[in-house]
Amino acid sequence: MTRRFALVDRDGTINVERDHITDPDQIELIPGSADALVRLREEVGMGIVIVTNQAHMGRGELAPADLDRIHERLLGLLAKDGAAVDAILHCPHAPDAGCACRKPAPGLALEAADRFGFDLSASVVIGDHAGDVGLGRAVGAMTFLVLTGHGREERASAERLADHVVPDLAAAVDIIATLLPRGR
Secondary structure (H helix, E strand, O other), X not given: OOOOXXXXXXXXXXXXXXXXXXXXXXXXXXXXXXXXXXXXXXXXXXXXXXXXXXXXXXXOOOOHHHHHHHHHHHHHHHHHOOOOOOEEEEEOOOHHHOXXXXXOOOHHHHHHHHHHOOOHHHOEEEEOOHHHHHHHHHHOOEEEEEOOOOHHHHHHHHOOOOOEEEOOHHHHHHHHHHHOOOOO
């Protein structure tokens, strides 16, 4: 059996939502998110890939080196709480670019599955936007809409498509641990 993976949105799911994060100091973890990632990896046995749209790169508002520093800070904060991820993948394009990687398009999920060799239909996608749910639907994964970040605003448009609507990442992991326990 291949390892199962969770594709987890960044802003509003793991870290506090702020419009267009451009500085590492803007990264602040949502309380409980690091512990949830630890449980996802250790209790459920899932790999974790963060998948994030970064439209402000496509608009010239964020340089690749700045995004690297933002992700270094995020990984550092997660590590302080014992959490680790397998990769962070991002779409650097503006919404009107018509690319294959901007969620809900499946490009980031396909890249993750290719890199780590897992079955997307045996995976989960967790995020606070309709685009996250759409990504999960596009690849046949179980979907979770979290009500942190933009989740409350997105609920009306996304909840009929999401398999589960939950208060936060920790609540998503509670359900995943029940439905997909380690070894199943």
